[in-house]
Each structure stands twice: as C-alpha cells, then as structure tokens.
Amino acid sequence: MTHSGHRERLRKKFSEGTLEDHELLELLLFYSIPRVNTNETAHKLIDQCGCLGAVFGTDGERLKRVSGVGENSVALIRLIAELMRRQALEQCHTENILSSETELHKYLSAIFIGEYEEKVYMLMFGKNGKFLSHEMIGDGLYDQSRITVKKAVKKAKEKGAEGVIIAHNHPNGIAHPSDADRLEAGKMEIIFRNAGIKILDNFIVASGKCVSFDGKNV
Numbered sequence: 001m002t003h004s005g006h007r008e009r010l011r012k013k014f015s016e017g018t019l020e021d022h023e024l025l026e027l028l029l030f031y032s033i034p035r036v037n038t039n040e041t042a043h044k045l046i047d048q049c050g051c052l053g054a055v056f057g058t059d060g061e062r063l064k065r066v067s068g069v070g071e072n073s074v075a076l077i078r079l080i081a082e083l084m085r086r087q088a089l090e091q092c093h094t095e096n097i098l099s100s101e102t103e104l105h106k107y108l109s110a111i112f113i114g115e116y117e118e119k120v121y122m123l124m125f126g127k128n129g130k131f132l133s134h135e136m137i138g139d140g141l142y143d144q145s146r147i148t149v150k151k152a153v154k155k156a157k158e159k160g161a162e163g164v165i166i167a168h169n170h171p172n173g174i175a176h177p178s179d180a181d182r183l184e185a186g187k188m189e190i191i192f193r194n195a196g197i198k199i200l201d202n203f204i205v206a207s208g209k210c211v212s213f214d215g216k217n218v
Contacts, residue, residue, distance in 0.1 A: 006037070007030055010023060010030075014027055021046065021052040022039070022042045022043050022052075023039075023042070024052065025042040025046065025052060025055065026038045026039050026041075026042035028076065028077075028080070029041055029073060029076075031076060032070075032072040032073040032075070032076045033068060033070075033072070033073060036068070038068070040068070041066060041067070041068040041069060041073075044066045044067065044068075045066050048062070048065065048066055055077060056077060056078075056080055056081040056084065056113075057081065057114050057171075058077075058116055059116040059117070060074040060078065063077060078114070081113065081114030082114060084114065085110060085111070085113035088106075088109070088110035089110045089111070091110075092106050092107045092110060094107065094131040095130075095131065097123070097125075097131050098125065098129045098131075098200075099129075104165075107123070107134075108123075108167050108210045109208070109210060111134060111167070112167075112169045112205045115171065117139070117140070117171060118169055118170065118171060119138060119139055119168060119169060120136070120137050120138030120139075120148070120166065120168040121134050121135065121136050121137065121166075121167050121168070122134065122135050122136075122137045122152055122155070122156065122164050122167075123165040123166075123167070124155075124156050124163075124164050125161060125163045125165075125200070126159070126160050126161060126162055127162060129163070132161055133159060135152070137149070137151065137152035137155070137166075138168065149187075149191050149192075150191070153191060153192060153197065156192075156195075156197050161197055162197065163197065163199070163200045164192065164198075164199055164200065165200050165201050166185070166188065166199060166202045166203070167202070167203040167204070167210075168203075168204060169204070169205045169206060170205070170206035171206070173207075174207060175204045175205065175206040175207060175209040175211040176204065176211065177202075177204055177211075177213045181204070181213070182213065185199075185213060201213075201214075
C-alpha cells in the first residue's frame with residue numbers, strides 16, 4: 001500500500017475511533033512529516049518517553065533524539081500540550097478552589113500539563129478568597145528562584161491579592177518537599193508577610209499528585 005493509501009486508511013480508523021496509542025501519534029505526525037511513513041517514529045517516541053501522554057511533557061531536545069523528529073514535529077507536539085493545558089484550565093471551577101480540594105487539585109494539575117522543567121506558579125486570591133489569576137514566578141529549580149520573589153509580590157499587589165498559593169512541580173520526581181524546598185518556602189513566606197500578603201499554602205505537583213508541604217494530599 002502506498003503512503004497516501006496508508007494515511008487515508010489511518011484517517012478512516014480515526015473517524016471510527018479505533019486507533020491505538022501509537023497510531024494516534026503516527027496520525028498526528030502526518031502533519032509535520034509529509035510523505036514519509038511515521039509509524040516507526042511514533043513507536044520510537046513512545047518507547048523513548050514511556051507512554052503516549054509523556055510524549056507531550058517531554059522537552060524538544062529529547063524528542064529530537066528520535067530519528068525523524070525535527071523542529072516541525074517538536075512544535076506540533078508542544079502545541080498540542082499547550083492546547084491540552086488550556087482546555088484543562090477552562091474546565092476548572094475557579095470559584096471553588098479554596099473550598100474544594102478536588103478543584104484545587106484539578107487546577108494545580110492543569111497548570112503543569114506539558115511542563116518538563118521545574119517551574120513555580122503563584123495562585124492569587126482577593127477579598128473573601130476570590131480567585132484572581134495565576135502567574136509563573138520561577139523557571140528553574142525552586143531553590144534558585146529567589147530573584148523572582150520580589151517581582152511575585154509586586155504582581156500579587158497589582159492584582160489586589162490578599163493571599164496566595166505557591167506551587168511547583170517535580171518533573172519525573174516525587175511529590176515530596178526537599179529540605180531546600182522548605183527553606184525557600186520559609187524565606188518566601190517572610191517576604192510576602194512583610195508585604196501584607198499571606199501565603200495560604202505551598203504545594204508540589206508530581207506523578208499525578210498534589211501534596212502540601214504539611215503533608216496534605218489533595
């Protein structure tokens with residue numbers, strides 16, 4: 001069967017909802033790798049990353065280690081990851097974040113969809129616990145993000161925040177705070193408190209879990 005015939009067959013299977021994981025990825029790669037059989041590339045990507053979902057949370061340089069994957073494929077995969085993240089955020093009920101552990105878990109998990117590096121986010125709350133927005137305040141290791149704390153305080157004050165939740169991820173790690181995490185959290189709490197803003201909680205997101213520094217798992 002020709003490449004064009006195979007591609008049409010795969011598109012038909014997709015319309016029938018019968019594609020396996022590697023076939024879904026193979027079909028996606030049609031749009032970044034023209035006129036080439038992408039089946040082997042799809043299999044290698046899943047083998048490299050561990051599973052289909054992990055492909056969308058893997059950095060571009062690692063993706064490009066797979067033969068056949070170039071800048072266009074990386075851009076397409078990262079685009080899908082960002083679409084997944086935004087859709088997940090849209091489905092969160094932000095009015096219930098502080099009163100519902102389920103909604104808080106959903107929101108924190110959604111923020112980190114597709115993230116393959118450690119990042120720090122701040123959720124901001126105004127009067128009566130009203131959710132205002134979230135902001136990325138650190139890009140890199142949590143204990144090396146001190147330079148952004150004053151900027152984070154400034155952003156929180158600009159938004160009218162009275163309280164914040166700080167969350168960071170442990171890519172490919174465990175949902176447990178390190179000694180460095182706790183030390184940095186303590187320093188941040190002092191800076192925010194001096195600015196009249198309360199840190200309501202600190203969370204780590206990893207392996208599908210959201211865990212508070214006090215051990216609470218939401």
